[in-house]
Each structure stands twice: as C-alpha cells, then as structure tokens.
Amino acid sequence: MKNNARIVDRHQAEKLLRFINFLIDYVFAYLVIVFLFSAIIIVYSFLTGQDYAEKAQAFGEVNPFVDRIITAFFYALLMYLTEYLTKGRSLGKFITGTLVVNENGNLPNSNDFLKRNFSRIVPFDALSFLGSRGWHDSWSDTKVVKRKSYLEAVERENSIEDIGKIAL
Template sequence: MESLSDLEILNIITDDKDSHKLADIKQAQRIAEKRGLDIYLYINDRDTYFRIAKKEKAIDNRASIRLRLINFIVDFFSFVVLISLIHSILSNFGSDSIKYNWSNYQRIIGSVILFLYYFIQEFFWNKTLGKIVTGTIVVSEKDQKPSITELIMRTACRFIPLEAFSFAFMKDGFHDIFSKTKVIENKK
C-alpha cells in the first residue's frame, strides 16, 4: 500500500471506502497521516486541495537522474585521481612495507579516502566536486544543512554494493533514503 499515490490513498479513505476492508482503510489513514495529506481539505474542497498539491509538487527541486549520474561520474574520476596521487606519494615516500604490500593496504586506504572524500566536502560545503559541476547540493529532508549524523549515515551507505546505481531505479538512492537527505538543484 506504501507504493500507492497520494490520490489513491485518499480515495481509499473517502470515495472508495465501501469497497475496502476496515484494515486497509486504517492503513491508508496511517499512510495519509505519515505523508501529511490533508484529508479534511480533500473531502470538503478538492479544487483547493489539488491547487495546493500542484504548487507543492512544483517546489520539489530534486536533482534529475541525469544530474545525479554526472555527479557520480565526476566524483568517481576525482576519487580515482585522488587515490592515484596518494598511491604515488606513499610509493615514493612511504615505508617499504607500503610499497611492496600496496594491494593489502589498498582496500583500507581506499575506503578511508572514499569516506573522507564525501564526508568532508558535504560537511563543509553541502556538495562534492560532482555537485559543484552540476549546481546541486545535499540537504536534509527539511531542506536544511544535514546534521553530522545524517552525513555519516549518507557516507556509510555508499559502501553498500551497487548502491551508486540505486537512484536510477527510484526517486532517491539508498544513501538518500537511509540518511533522510536529498540532492536538490541549487540555482543560487
């Protein structure tokens, strides 16, 4: 039932309630409350309800899949350059242990660098290099600067296998959903 649109949920509660079980109606009411749907306004003044809903939808300025893909590509190549520089520095100036056992250290160093790459940029500037290129920023669900906890969760979720492609199949990627953040276009 979570996948139903707002209109379908409202119809279950109001117009179609005679054709649904009581448990379904109660579940639809919980979903409507969770989504902040104004049932009273929907019942009494549908024109106003739809006018408000249309305005709220227009305000949703989430970044498109195309922009998200560009963000990913730019950040991926930036990370590769960064890790290559670090490898070069460690190979030239690091201990012999690091030089000869790079493959053993690569995963650990790469994971730490990846975490820091995203966390530091999003903490200080709400954006990474990819987001600078596309003019997007990271915000909380309430359109405010994300908290440290939200950013830690967001960054940690990037280590979920194939997570980078999750935004291609849904409105928000796993790292957006679990951290309660979103990427929006920043036209400033």
C-alpha cells in the first residue's frame, strides 16, 4: 500500500472539528445505548411477565462503577462497529467531513479500529487531546483527516505519479 504520511500530516482535522466529532458521537452513542437497554428491559419484562417500571427502576439502581464499565464497553463497541462498517467514519465524522486513516493514509484494519475504540475506555482519554494527539489515535497509529481535501490531495499525488509513469 502507498505511503501518504506527508499528505495525512498536512490534512489532519483541527482540534475543534475533533471536539465536535466527540460531542456528536457521544450524544448519538448515549441515545443508542439508552434505546438498546430500554428495549432489553421491555423484552425481558414481556417475556417474564414482570412489571417494566420495576425492572427499569432496578436497572437504574445498579452500582455506579458497574454502570460506567458497562456503558464504556458498549460505547467502545458501538464506535468500533460504526467506524469499521463505515470505513473510518462515525456520525460526527460524516457531519464534519472527516475520516479516520492510519498513519500512512490507508484505511485502518479491524485490529486498528478495535485498538482505537476500546482505548477510549481509559479514563481521561477525552482530555488527552489537550496534548498534541489523543491516546486513542497514538495507541492505534491512526489520525483523523479532513476527508475532502485529503482525498483531493491523494488524487493529485497519484495523477502526478501517473504522468511520470506514462512518460517512461
């Protein structure tokens, strides 16, 4: 695969875009997780004949630490599936026009996406962007680029190389 590391570095998304991605993805994931667990409680209540309100209340009274671990796991799983199935994009990335690539500019593989999204479980990962690069990017060797300008630059680079090949 071609190494487009220079192009990746020139077209990285700014911190503001990354923050907007985070907010959109966080709200989206929160809504999906609430819907998912509500659906589970409804189905469980229906199958067992138990009262939905009682089960929902019991579910809400779970240990806060356990709740955070379970929620973080489902958040990481949802983000992994979203980015993997959409080839490096999440809802936030679709809206802001950004894309996840590996450091060479290629589509990350499933293992890269897995590392990227499950490292989000680490406490304070969101604050790691106060530095130069977020932990979930550096640990998975990925970067977020502005999709349109990045793809145009890659196309220009490939066109220039094609001209050189034709001349030979």
